[in-house]
Amino acid sequence: MNLKRLESILDDLEGFSDPNIRYEQYVTPSYVAARMLHTISLSNHIEGKMIVDLGTGPGILAIGSALLGAHYVVGVDIDSSVFQIALSNLADLDELFVGQPPIDFVESDVTKCVLKPKSFDVAIFNPPFGTKGNSGIDVSFIKAALDLTKVAVYSLHKSSTRSFIVKKGEQLGAKVEVLGQFSYDLPATYARHSKAVKAIDVDLLRFSHR
Amino acid sequence: MKLLTHNMLTSRCLKGVTNGYPLKIVANEVKTENVDYNSEFIARVIPKVDWKVLSSTASDFGVSLPEEPPADIESNEDMLRKVHHALLEIEITQGDLICPETGRKFPIKQGIPNMLCNEDEVK
Numbered sequence: 001m002n003l004k005r006l007e008s009i010l011d012d013l014e015g016f017s018d019p020n021i022r023y024e025q026y027v028t029p030s031y032v033a034a035r036m037l038h039t040i041s042l043s044n045h046i047e048g049k050m051i052v053d054l055g056t057g058p059g060i061l062a063i064g065s066a067l068l069g070a071h072y073v074v075g076v077d078i079d080s081s082v083f084q085i086a087l088s089n090l091a092d093l094d095e096l097f098v099g100q101p102p103i104d105f106v107e108s109d110v111t112k113c114v115l116k117p118k119s120f121d122v123a124i125f126n127p128p129f130g131t132k133g134n135s136g137i138d139v140s141f142i143k144a145a146l147d148l149t150k151v152a153v154y155s156l157h158k159s160s161t162r163s164f165i166v167k168k169g170e171q172l173g174a175k176v177e178v179l180g181q182f183s184y185d186l187p188a189t190y191a192r193h194s195k196a197v198k199a200i201d202v203d204l205l206r207f208s209h210r
Numbered sequence: 211m212k213l214l215t216h217n218m219l220t221s222r223c224l225k226g227v228t229n230g231y232p233l234k235i236v237a238n239e240v241k242t243e244n245v246d247y248n249s250e251f252i253a254r255v256i257p258k259v260d261w262k263v264l265s266s267t268a269s270d271f272g273v274s275l276p277e278e279p280p281a282d283i284e285s286n287e288d289m290l291r292k293v294h295h296a297l298l299e300i301e302i303t304q305g306d307l308i309c310p311e312t313g314r315k316f317p318i319k320q321g322i323p324n325m326l327c328n329e330d331e332v333k
Contacts, residue, residue, distance in 0.1 A: 048248070071255065072255070072298065097246070101245075102245050102298055104214075104322075109326060109327075112332055113223050114222075114223055115219060
């Protein structure tokens with residue numbers, strides 16, 4: 001599936017119906033999600049792989065991974081209200097899969113270990129950035145993801161925190177690379193200032209197991 | 211919830227729990243689904259699963275697998291299809307997962323296990 005087609009499918013999916021500020025819920029824009037998944041796919045880290053999406057929300061990255069041929073995907077989220085949206089998004093794409101899509105969802109706190117270590121090949125996620133009184137949550141997600149995977153972790157982080165995140169990743173034993181940068185609008189609820197929307201720069205990082 | 215997911219889930223985050231594995235399944239509603247089969251992909255999953263747990267769980271759902279994976283499994287199409295069916299096509303939609311050490315129940319609703327714990331339950 002090419003990038004344009006993926007982006008257009010992801011663009012039709014539903015986002016959060018009632019975003020919860022506590023969990024910094026906002027949808028990964030479809031052009032970012034599609035480019036992120038496309039980049040990962042070019043590294044041969046989606047097709048046939050076992051993938052976990054931490055903080056899956058409406059399931060955009062989990063569903064996108066399955067569309068690109070992941071063998072099995074688990075989407076984890078702490079907020080049960082997101083699963084109705086994720087399931088309905090999946091149901092809408094029914095005809096794009098042979099049989100049922102190979103996706104399961106698990107309701108869990110990402111930072112509490114309920115999955116066995118090294119169960120997955122790859123983790124793909126857009127974590128909370130830790131700007132709403134939950135600082136450090138992004139690093140907790142990376143730590144959890146490295147624990148759960150054998151091959152690599154792909155995630156989005158604010159470019160302004162790049163050197164800090166890269167250092168943390170290296171301290172956790174991973175090789176860290178910046179694969180790309182996106183600019184996107186964050187809803188005003190998550191910005192520090194009261195402008196309607198705030199454009200932020202976001203890095204796509206890859207943490208590889210050594 | 212698929213048996214592949216069950217094969218990975220633990221209650222090791224609970225206080226006083228050492229392994230929390232495998233979780234016992236009480237299935238109140240089970241569906242069988244059709245999931246795209248790929249022999250190469252499923253062969254790669256097999257070394258990653260806990261086979262003993264899979265074979266004992268699968269037998270509870272009417273799929274009989276040997277106690278050990280056959281040596282020739284990668285070229286054994288019938289066996290690969292059986293494993294694919296057990297891991298990905300049996301869907302537990304309602305029920306409970308139960309911690310083997312504390313008996314704590316984790317409900318499964320609409321196929322989604324709720325593994326959330328209260329702050330005072332976790333390590």
